[in-house]
Amino acid sequence: xxxxxxxxxxxxxxxxxxxxxxxxxxxxxxxxxxxxxxxxxxxxxxxxxxxxxxxxxxxxxxxxxxxxxxxxxxxxxxxxxxxxxxxxxxxxxxxxxxxxxxxxxxxxxxxxxxxxxxxxxxxxxxxxxxxxxxxxxxxxxxxxxxxxxxxxxxxxxxxxxxxxxxxxxxxxxxxxxxxxxxxxxxxxxxxxxxxxxxxxxxxxxxxxxxxxxxxxxxxxxxxxxxxxxxxxxxxxxxxxxxxxxxxxxxxxxxxxxxxxxxxxxxxxxxxxxxxxxxxxxxxxxxxxxxxxxxxxxxxxxxxxxxxxxxxxxxxxxxxxxxxxxxxxxxxxxxxxxxxxxxxxxxxxxxxxxxxxxxxxxxxxxxxxxxxxxxxxxxxxxxxxxxxxxxxxxxxxxxxxxxxxxxxxxxxxxxxxxxxxxxxxxxxxxxxxxxxxxxxxxxxxxxxxxxxxxxxxxxxxxxxxxxxxxxxxxxxxxxxxxxxxxxxxxxxxxxxxxxxxxxxxxxxxxxxxxxxxxxxxxxxxxxxxxxxxxxxxxxxxxxxxxxxxxxxxxxxxxxxxxxxxxxxxxxxxxxxxxxxxxxxxxxxxxxxxxxxxxxxxxxxxxxxxxxxx
Ligand code: GCB
Numbered sequence: 001x002x003x004x005x006x007x008x009x010x011x012x013x014x015x016x017x018x019x020x021x022x023x024x025x026x027x028x029x030x031x032x033x034x035x036x037x038x039x040x041x042x043x044x045x046x047x048x049x050x051x052x053x054x055x056x057x058x059x060x061x062x063x064x065x066x067x068x069x070x071x072x073x074x075x076x077x078x079x080x081x082x083x084x085x086x087x088x089x090x091x092x093x094x095x096x097x098x099x100x101x102x103x104x105x106x107x108x109x110x111x112x113x114x115x116x117x118x119x120x121x122x123x124x125x126x127x128x129x130x131x132x133x134x135x136x137x138x139x140x141x142x143x144x145x146x147x148x149x150x151x152x153x154x155x156x157x158x159x160x161x162x163x164x165x166x167x168x169x170x171x172x173x174x175x176x177x178x179x180x181x182x183x184x185x186x187x188x189x190x191x192x193x194x195x196x197x198x199x200x201x202x203x204x205x206x207x208x209x210x211x212x213x214x215x216x217x218x219x220x221x222x223x224x225x226x227x228x229x230x231x232x233x234x235x236x237x238x239x240x241x242x243x244x245x246x247x248x249x250x251x252x253x254x255x256x257x258x259x260x261x262x263x264x265x266x267x268x269x270x271x272x273x274x275x276x277x278x279x280x281x282x283x284x285x286x287x288x289x290x291x292x293x294x295x296x297x298x299x300x301x302x303x304x305x306x307x308x309x310x311x312x313x314x315x316x317x318x319x320x321x322x323x324x325x326x327x328x329x330x331x332x333x334x335x336x337x338x339x340x341x342x343x344x345x346x347x348x349x350x351x352x353x354x355x356x357x358x359x360x361x362x363x364x365x366x367x368x369x370x371x372x373x374x375x376x377x378x379x380x381x382x383x384x385x386x387x388x389x390x391x392x393x394x395x396x397x398x399x400x401x402x403x404x405x406x407x408x409x410x411x412x413x414x415x416x417x418x419x420x421x422x423x424x425x426x427x428x429x430x431x432x433x434x435x436x437x438x439x440x441x442x443x444x445x446x447x448x449x450x451x452x453x454x455x456x457x458x459x460x461x462x463x464x465x466x467x468x469x470x471x472x473x474x475x476x477x478x479x480x481x482x483x484x485x486x487x488x489x490x491x492x493x494x495x496x497x498x499x500x501x502x503x504x505x506x507x508x509x510x511x512x513x514x515x516x517x518x519x520x521x522x523x524x525x526x527x528x529x530x531x532x533x534x535x536x537x538x539x540x541x542x543x544x545x546x547x548x549x550x551x552x553x554x555x556x557x558x559x560x561x562x563x564x565x566x567x568x569x570x571x572x573x574x575x576x577x578x579x580x581x582x583x584x585x586x587x588x589x590x591x592x593x594x595x596x597x598x599x600x601x602x603x604x605x606x607x608x609x610x611x612x
Contacts, residue, residue, distance in 0.1 A: 020232070021410045022158045023214045024296040025130050025205045026367060033172065033202040037114040038087040039099060045109050047082070047175060062111040063173035065144025084113040084173065092202065093132070095195035098334035105568075107194060109177040116172065116204075118165050124209050124291065126233070127165060130158035132200025132366060134176050135335075136184065141173040152185065152400060153178075154363040154385065155407035158205065174198065183397045185404060186385035191580060192325055192362065193566035195335035200366055210235040212287050212294035216413050217243070218450045219268060219300040225250065226265040231289055236260030241289040248272060248283060256289070268300065274313045275299025275416040277356040280377035282416075299374055299416030303452060305477045308553035310452070310508050312379075312419070318609065319379060319556025320602040321357030322349055322584070323513060325565045326365045329589045333566065342369040345562060346376050348585060352595070354602040359512060359558035362387055362425055364408040373417035380415070381454070381512070381558065383422035384408060386440070390424075392432035401436070402443055409447045418451065422512075425456040426482055429470055441475050452477040456512040459483060464499045473505050482513035482560070486540050487531070496543035501551045508555035511548055515560035516540040517581035519574075520590050532575040537582075538593035545601050559598065563587060 022028075042048075046060040058064070059079045068083040090099045096110050097103055121127070131138065135153035139146065142164045150157035178196025180188050210233030220226040227243050241262045243252040248269045256262045273281040280299060287294040301313050309316045327333045328341035342365075349355040358373065359381040373380045384404045391397040405423065412418055423440040427433050437455065444453050459481050460467045466483070473479050486496050503509060518537035529535035541559070548554050564583035570576040579587060584595040 020128065020158045020160070020213055021156060021407055022128055022130055022205060022207075023212075023410060024294065024414070025128075025156070025158065025203070026201075026371075027295050027297075028205050028207065030130075030203040030205045031116070031118075033114065033116055033204065034092055035114075036089050037092050037112045037198075038084050039090050039096065040082055040084055040087040040111045040113075041103070041106065042109045042111055042175070043106075045177075047111055048109070062113070062175070063141035063144060063146075065171055082111075084111065087113075092198045093200050094197065094334040094336040095135070095199050096197040097193070097195060098332060107178050107196060109175055109179075110197060111173060111175050112198060113171065113173045115169050117168060118170050118204070120165070120167050121206050126160055126162045126207050126209055126211070128158040128205045128207065129161045129172070130156060130203050130205050131198065132156050132202070134174065134198045134200075135178055135194065135196050136180055137177045138198075139175040143171055152404050152407070153199075154365075155404055156200070156367065156411055157407075161204075182389070183391045183394045185390065185397060185400045186362070186387040187389050187391070189389065189569075190362070190385070190387055191567050191569055193327075193568065199335045199337075208291035209233045210239070210290050211292040212289060214410055215287050215294055215296065216448070217285050217296065217298050218413070219274075219302055220265060220450060221302065221304070223268050223302070224265040225268050225272075225300065226263070227252065227287070228263045229256075229261070229287055229289075229294075231256050231260035231262075231292075233260075235290050239289055241287065244286045244288070245283050246286070272300055275301040275374075276313060277377040277379060280375060280417075282374060285414075296414050297371075297374070298414050301416050303419040303450070305452060305508060308506050308508050308555065310478065310555045317356075317555075318605055319357035319510060319558070320353070320355045320605055321359055321379070321381070321556060321558035322353060322355055322562045322598070323359040323361045323558045323560050324349075324562045325361055326363070326369070327563065327565050329563065329587065331588060333587070337366045337369060339368045339372060342366070342372050343376075344589075346372060346378055348562060348589075350376055350378060352591070353584075353599045354606050356606075357381070357556060357558060359383075361561070364404075364411070367411055370412050370415045370418060374415050378417055380418040381420040381422055382408060382412060382418050383425065383456075384440075386424040386427065386437070388426060390427060390433070390436070392430065392436045398436055398439060401440060405440055405443055406447060409444065413448050413450075420452050420454050420478060421448065422454045422456060422480070426458055427455075428458065429472075434471060437472055438475055454478040454480045454510070454512075456480045456482050461485075464495070466499055466501045468501070468503050468509070473503070473507065476507070478508050478510060478555075479503065479505075480510045480512035483511060483544075484514060486543065487514075487516040492528075493536075493539050493543045496540075497546040497550065499547050501554075503553060507553070509551065509553050510556040510558065511554060512558050513560040514544050514557075515582035516594075517575065518592050518594065519576075519581055520564075520586035520592055522575070532572075532581065534593040538597050541594040541597040545597070559584075563589075
C-alpha cells in the first residue's frame with residue numbers, strides 16, 4: 001500500500017465509489033471545472049493523518065466543508081493551520097511545478113480546492129465528476145465527503161456524485177500525491193519529468209440515469225462494422241439499443257443482455273470511406289438507448305500483419321514516425337497539453353517531417369491528443385508506463401498495470417488513428433517479466449482484437465551483429481527495438497550502416513527509438529564532430545537511417561524524439577541543463593539540422609509509395 005494510501009483508503013473505504021471511464025465523455029453535456037483553483041502544499045501529509053496516526057485533526061484536514069475565516073470568526077478558539085480559501089490561486093489543468101518557483105522540484109502531496117455553482121438538472125439524471133488524469137494518486141472530496149480515489153497518472157477516472165451535489169455553491173477538494181514507490185507504474189526512476197498535479201481537464205458530466213458507459217465501434221477483421229456497448233443504470237438489462245451512422249445510412253437495433261451488454265455487426269456499406277493518414281475520414285456515430293444519446297466521431301480502417309509486413313486497409317505501409325512526450329512547446333512546460341499545443345507538435349510531424357506516425361511515449365497522452373491524431377491523420381502507437389525497473393513479482397504492481405492498460409484501451413479504442421498498443425519499454429528479460437507482460441498482452445487482446453500489440457524491446461550485440469533475442473517476440477504482432485549505437489556506444493558513426501540485424505521470427509520490426517542529443521545552436525564544423533553538436537546528431541541520423549534501410553523487415557521508425565524534453569537525469573551544465581536534448585526541435589521549437597535529414601528521408605519514402 002502506498003504511503004498516503006493507507007490512511008486515506010481507510011477513511012474512504014465505506015464511501016468510495018468505483019471509478020468509471022465514461023467513454024467519449026468529452027463529447028457529452030458537461031460543466032468544465034478548469035480554471036482558478038486554490039492550492040496548498042502538504043509535504044508531511046498532515047491533511048491525511050494526525051501526527052500519531054489516525055484521522056487528521058480539524059486543524060489540518062483540508063477537505064472540510066466550511067469557510068475557515070467564517071468559522072474562525074464564530075469560534076475565537078478554533079485552530080486552523082491551513083486556509084484553503086485564502087491559499088494561492090493557480091490555473092488548472094497544469095502541473096504544480098509551474099505554480100511557484102519553490103514547487104519546481106517538489107514531489108509529494110498538494111491540495112486543490114475550488115467552489116462551483118450547480119443547478120440540478122432534474123430527476124432521471126446522474127452527474128459524474130470526471131478527471132482527465134491526476135499525477136500520481138488523487139483523493140477526491142465533495143462538500144467535505146470523500147467520493148473516491150484513483151492511482152495512476154495518465155488515465156481518466158470519474159465518480160458518481162449525483163447524491164453529493166447540492167443546489168448552489170459546492171466545494172471540491174482534491175489531494176494529489178506525486179510520490180511513487182518501487183511498486184508503482186512507472187517506478188520512481190524514469191527519463192522524464194514527473195509533472196505532479198491535475199494535468200488534464202476536470203468536468204461534471206451529466207448523463208441519463210441509464211446510459212452508455214462504454215461503446216466500441218470499429219471495422220472488424222471480416223470487413224463488418226461491429227459494435228460492443230455497455231449500458232449502466234437501473235434500465236440497463238434487456239433494453240432496446242440502436243446504433244446509427246447517418247452519413248452511411250447505417251442503422252442497427254438490438255437488445256442488451258441481462259448485464260446491459262450488446263454486441264452486433266453489419267456489413268460495411270459500399271460508400272464507406274476508410275480512414276487513412278491521407279484521408280482521415282471520421283463519421284458521426286450515435287448510440288441511442290432509453291433517454292441516452294451517445295455520440296462519438298469514428299474512423300473505420302483495418303490494420304493487420306502479414307508475414308513481415310504491416311497492412312493498413314489491406315495495403316502495405318511504412319510507418320514514417322517520431323516519438324513524442326506529453327510536453328508542450330515553451331521554456332517552462334507544465335504538461336498543459338491543450339488541443340492547440342498538440343496541434344503545433346503534430347503539424348511538425350505531418351507537414352514538417354512528412355510523417356504519418358507518432359509514438360506517444362511513454363504513457364497514455366491526453367484524450368484530446370488522440371482525437372486530434374484521428375482528425376489530422378497520424379497513426380498512433382499508444383503505451384503504458386511499464387518502464388525499466390518494474391516490480392515484476394509484485395501482484396499489486398501487476399494489478400495497477402492491468403487497470404491502466406484497461407483504462408487506456410477503453411478510453412481510446414474508438415480512435416482509428418491508434419494502430420499499436422504497446423505493453424512495455426526496455427524491460428530486461430526474466431521469467432517474472434515475461435509472465436507479467438504476457439498477462440498484459442492477454443488483456444489487450446481481450447479488450448481489443450482490432451489492433452496490433454507491440455513492446456519496445458532491448459537487443460543483444462556481438463560485434464556489429466545485432467540480435468533480437470527476447471522470447472516475447474513470439475507473443476507480439478510487431479517487434480520494436482530501441483537502439484542507440486553511436487550514441488551510448490563509441491562506435492564511429494561511419495560504421496553504423498554496416499551493422500546487421502537478425503530476427504528469430506518473421507514479423508515486422510519498428511525501430512521504436514534511436515537518437516542523439518544535440519544542443520540547438522551548438523555547431524561543430526570538424527570532420528568528426530563532437531557529441532551534443534547539431535552536426536553529430538545529423539550525421540548520426542544519416543548513418544542510422546542508412547542502416548535501417550538495409551533491414552528488409554523494418555516497417556517503421558519512431559526515432560527519439562520530436563522535441564527536447566525535461567529530464568531530471570540530464571544535468572550536463574553546458575549541453576543539457578535538465579533537458580534530454582535528443583529532440584529534432586528545441587524546447588521552444590527551433591529545428592536542428594537532423595530535422596531536415598529525417599524530413600528528407602520521409603519525403604522520399606512517401607514519394608516512392610505515392611502516399612502524398
Ligand atoms: C530510451 C528510453 C527513453 C529515453 C531514451 C534516452 O531508451 O526508452 O525513455 O529517454 O532512451 O534518451 O536515453
